[in-house]
Amino acid sequence: MFGSKVIKTKEELNLSKLKSGEVHRMHMHLTDNSLGVPWRVPIVVIKGAHQGPVLGLTAALHGNELNGISNIFKLIEEVDPSKLNGSLVLLPISNVPGYLMNQREFSDGFDLNRIMPGSSKGATSSLYAYHFTTKIISKMNYLLDLHTASHGRVNSLYIRADLDIEETRTLAYLQNPQIIVKKHDEEGTLRSWANGNGIHAITIEIGNANTFQNALIHETHDGILNTLRYLEMIEGEVEDMIADATVCDRSFWIYSNKGGIVDVFPDLADFVKKGEVIARVYDVFGQVKEEVVADMSGVVIGKNVRPNCDAGTRILHLGVSIIEPESENIPGHDNFEES
Ligand SMILES: [Zn+2]
Known part of the structure; x- marks a missing residue:
């Protein structure tokens, strides 16, 4: 029962071609490294048996911010594709070189979350960002981008979202945060590019870099499931999660x-x-x-x-x-x- 099947490498993410009611695993070829070998991003698609929205979750866009990986694995274990409406597009490791080097930045030292959406003719990080957004993120209707604090600092569980826009405010309130910080979208972030392209996106900051913190991961999981219920992707009552949250203007x-x-x-x-x-x-x-x-x-x-x-x-x-x-x-x- 353990061990993995050979996972195929794809050049594009074609959700409509994937079989409904199943879990699909693939590598997505984004760009090539100095060996001439592809940088491939692992993707898990849970394609629901029924129609519905496409919700994306991205983790480790900063390669050493790891709590979100556990959140994605929890979803894979918990969501039953035969009962799901719509699709979950899950990226446990968004910044593959950064993850391998256990660092925040891409292999060339650039921060992927400052250069989105990259460019088709740019530096290596810029190429990666370009294919990441066009091949993958553009297929989503909603995005939860999972981050943590930087090394040497600790964070509470908190949300960055533009609260002036109804959809992102709703997404923020569906989570289970200690704190919400009202943020207009900073240029170059994945969240900013997504919101500018009709994909409603917020950032969830889960504790610290370089670790799994089970209590915070569990709290985040509750918020993610609540989001799935609100989007009517799974059954169940939507809970009011922000009763205890502190909302900050900045x-x-x-x-x-x-x-x-x-x-x-x-x-x-x-x-x-x-x-x-x-x-x-x-x-x-x-x-x-x-x-x-x-x-x-x-x-x-x-x-x-x-x-x-x-x-x-x-x-x-x-x-x-x-x-x-x-x-x-x-x-x-x-x-x-x-x-
Ligand atoms: Zn981050």
């Missing part, structure tokens, strides 16, 4: 000014008050060099957990619920952090 990182040994105090999803000391930077002799203070009140979305920090390290990712006009363009604040 978010930004607070940086250290000094380099040294950093201790960040609040826990994830804690509320901090304006003026509160959120971190201390020590020199190597144990003397305090800097106290980092929250300049706005808000909720902790993510935090740095790596103590050895250069000056100008991101310390704490704060989500704020009320836009205070004087807080726009605070020096050192990056409002466009996308993990």
